[in-house]
Amino acid sequence: MAFTTKIQPLYSVLTFLLLLHILIRLPSKSTANTGLTANLMPRDCPSSPFYNPSKTHFNRLHDAFERSFKRIHHFKSILSTAESKIQTQILPGGGEFIMNISIGTPPFEVLGIADTGSDLSWTQCLPCTECFKQNIPLFDPRKSSTYKKLTCRSSSCQALDRPPQCVGEQNICVYTYSYGDGSHTTGDLSSETFTLGIENKVPLRNIVFGCGHVNAGTFDASQSGLIGLGGGRLSFVSQLDESVGKKFSYCLVPSTSSTASNNVSGKISFGDDALVSGSGAVTTPLVTRDPSTFYYLTLEAISVGNKRIPYKGSTTLVPANEIIIDSGTTLTFLPIEFYDDVEKAVVKAVNETLAKDPNNVFGLCYNASSGDSLRLPVLTAHFNGGDVKLQPLNTFVQVDEGLICFSMVGTPDAAIYGNLAQMNFLVGYDLGARTVSFSPTDCTQQ
Structure with a gap:
């Protein structure tokens, strides 16, 4: 059953x-x-x-x-x-x-x-x-x-x-x-x-x-x-x-005010129902570290559109080319040197006038008043074993009326793959096989 x-x-x-x-x-x-x-x-x-x-x-x-x-x-x-x-x-x-x-x-x-x-x-x-x-x-x-x-x-x-x-x-x-x-x-x-x-x-x-x-x-x-x-x-x-x-x-469903007010649902499953499979599913090994609580993945690069940016730099707490996947963190944190290269590629891909975040949380923001004219790129996270394509809903967030910001942040401390990047994916953990799998999914239809 x-x-x-x-x-x-x-x-x-x-x-x-x-x-x-x-x-x-x-x-x-x-x-x-x-x-x-x-x-x-x-x-x-x-x-x-x-x-x-x-x-x-x-x-x-x-x-x-x-x-x-x-x-x-x-x-x-x-x-x-x-x-x-x-x-x-x-x-x-x-x-x-x-x-x-x-x-x-x-x-x-x-x-x-x-x-x-x-x-x-x-x-x-x-x-x-x-x-x-x-x-x-x-x-x-x-x-x-x-x-x-x-x-x-x-x-x-x-x-x-x-x-x-x-x-x-x-x-x-x-x-x-x-x-x-x-x-x-x-x-x-x-x-x-x-x-x-x-x-x-x-x-x-x-x-x-x-x-x-x-x-x-x-x-x-x-x-x-x-x-x-x-x-x-x-x-x-x-x-x-x-x-x-x-x-x-x-x-996890996209976090917008409309999905919340309409009580749109996703799911969480354990055991056999937690299987992540299908033609679009990718699996990456878990890296064994101490403490064993945290789930470490190997991140090889991030692509902005067709431009692949190899992982470089490191944080003081997580080994180079590794990132902790964490459901308790909203944003994604990258080593500063690596983040700077990703940010430059995003600026070039969007090619719009930059805006300032009044709360000084994000380094890369745009005025959203132009509506559909703001073209946001697809990013790809290249993990060991497979590629995960991140749609704009995974990498950009509307933080205020008329203001959209890039939801990745540079840090000298711990590299973390946050929950915004996991939305509209079926994310499966197999602790016996020591793997994490991703499958692009319309979580509103689950």
Whole structure:
């Protein structure tokens, strides 16, 4: 049995802030076909309980841009501190998915940032010594009959990259994660039943997660923690290995105000339904790096129209010719030297008068008042193993009335392939085969 689910787009480039309503425990691998379904509702759509009607489409865009730059600082704090090996790689407020799940027995609803750049899932728990404000009640593990604290002798505790504290006679495993902006979470490493599904409630038993009792920083009140979809051993995806074969895929609709207001949908799939195939599909190997959470790809060049620009330059945190694909970052960040060459080629291809971004976020902008007369080029990302053609919706964004900007940015820090570049592609991750696949898809028709 296989499953597929819908993703409704965000009201803005925050397309990836989503509420996960279904995750279904699958049959065993002996079953001919297994799959996992996720039904996702965007945080900023009008039907969301967290929708803020006072914000415009462009307000939400600029919020996403700001988070992209915070995300760079997050990667810097993780990758530049190899000796600390902080496992939870997500900057509070930087995630682009919000998942709605239930944990405990009886089931208790929690919200968490879901991100391909994070491993261990955690949520705020009672009793709370210090907690950030959240809009929904906190999980109380004392009211759950299936909650269990893990000891320092457990294999899960030993899988933590950062050494835990071992507390009390029972030797309870206590984790502590810190973030580049000073935010932090501390709590008991635990296991619990995650109840998932809408019509058919299905339990996922013995899922390892963090029950946070001390949490503070720049977390948002619309969330209560995070769900990790990274490549590490303790990630949610890795724990579902027997059910889904460590495969998942998503299809993200273009982030325009019209698609959001019309509730146009895409999808996210797990297991057999995550297969990405067809004549237009390309597959590129994942590069194994430490920490294993992040998904590294080899980027050989970018073409602007027919002009191929070989990758050159490097960032301080990511090896040359490699780029992290990240669902939690809106923009695409390139090494400065490489970005400068790409920008020059774009300027030549567009051949229009440049405009200034009043917010000083983007270096390359154009007045959009000319409408259809503004001809934007197709870019091609040349990955090891295949080429991904990027339409203007992947590389340009309307940041204000009458202003369109190039959505790639130069950086000295971490090279990141952001979520704007992934829109209207079925993007599939196969952690067993160590590959990522792309297939051009009209995600509004999924």
